[in-house]
Amino acid sequence: xxxxxxxxxxxxxxxxxxxxxxxxxxxxxxxxxxxxxxxxxxxxxxxxxxxxxxxxxxxxxxxxxxxxxxxxxxxxxxxxxxxxxxxxxxxxxxxxxxxxxxxxxxxxxxxxxxxxxxxxxxxxxxxxxxxxxxxxxxxxxxxxxxxxxxxxxxxxxxxxxxxxxxxxxxxxxxxxxxxxxxxxxxxxxxxxxxxxxxxxxxxxxxxxxxxxxxxxxxxxxxx
Numbered sequence: 448x449x450x451x452x453x454x455x456x457x458x459x460x461x462x463x464x465x466x467x468x469x470x471x472x473x474x475x476x477x478x479x480x481x482x483x484x485x486x487x488x489x490x491x492x493x494x495x496x497x498x499x500x501x502x503x504x505x506x507x508x509x510x511x512x513x514x515x516x517x518x519x520x521x522x523x524x525x526x527x528x529x530x531x532x533x534x535x536x537x538x539x540x541x542x543x544x545x546x547x548x549x550x551x552x553x554x555x556x557x558x559x560x561x562x563x564x565x566x567x568x569x570x571x572x573x574x575x576x577x578x579x580x581x582x583x584x585x586x587x588x589x590x591x592x593x594x595x596x597x598x599x600x601x602x603x604x605x606x607x608x609x610x611x612x613x614x615x616x617x618x619x620x621x622x623x624x625x626x627x628x629x630x631x632x633x634x635x636x637x638x639x640x641x642x643x644x645x646x647x648x649x650x651x652x653x654x655x656x657x658x659x660x661x662x663x664x665x666x667x668x669x670x
Contacts, residue, residue: 462479473510474510485500579648579660579662579663580599582600583663585646592640596632596633597635599648604652605631605653606651607650608629608633609627611647612626612644616645
């Protein structure tokens with residue numbers, strides 16, 4: 448014999464979004480559910496249900512408006528970030544132009560450079576290149592979250608490499624967590640998953656010829 452359902456113990460359940468944290472999907476599900484409830488034969492005779500639908504409709508509209516405002520701000524932020532990149536390039540160009548202009552009028556005189564309240568940098572002697580290592584890349588460890596490998600192209604006669612890591616995209620070269628390595632790669636562990644990591648590398652050459660300049664930054668979303 449089939450077991451009869453006790454209708455006095457039945458409970459109504461509203462539709463739920465497939466993705467729990469999706470506000471957009473919750474708005475859509477709520478509106479579809481309310482449209483179906485309004486089609487019920489007894490809906491016009493139930494003021495309590497009508498009031499509940501009205502309240503849910505208002506809160507759903509408020510959520511929808513808030514989500515639209517968030518999307519607008521995200522688009523605005525993306526535009527600002529893109530513009531910042533262009534501004535950074537312009538500033539770098541103009542800084543270099545100012546440096547060149549002062550060097551032109553100083554004509555190689557250290558005293559003249561100091562008179563302009565600038566730092567004096569002596570030219571490197573000898574054939575040793577001070578160029579930074581090339582092709583710096585970052586890669587997530589496929590099995591260990593928060594572990595990143597940094598690797599660059601090896602440099603001839605390198606005595607070692609210095610890697611620097613930071614989560615600040617505006618950090619000055621050399622500022623951050625330093626990791627030294629005898630090889631053209633290193634591993635960094637314990638990084639916050641979901642954060643963007645920035646890195647640079649410099650090479651220290653054998654024979655006491657000093658450290659190179661820092662490379663251009665590489666970046667990676669840590670996973």
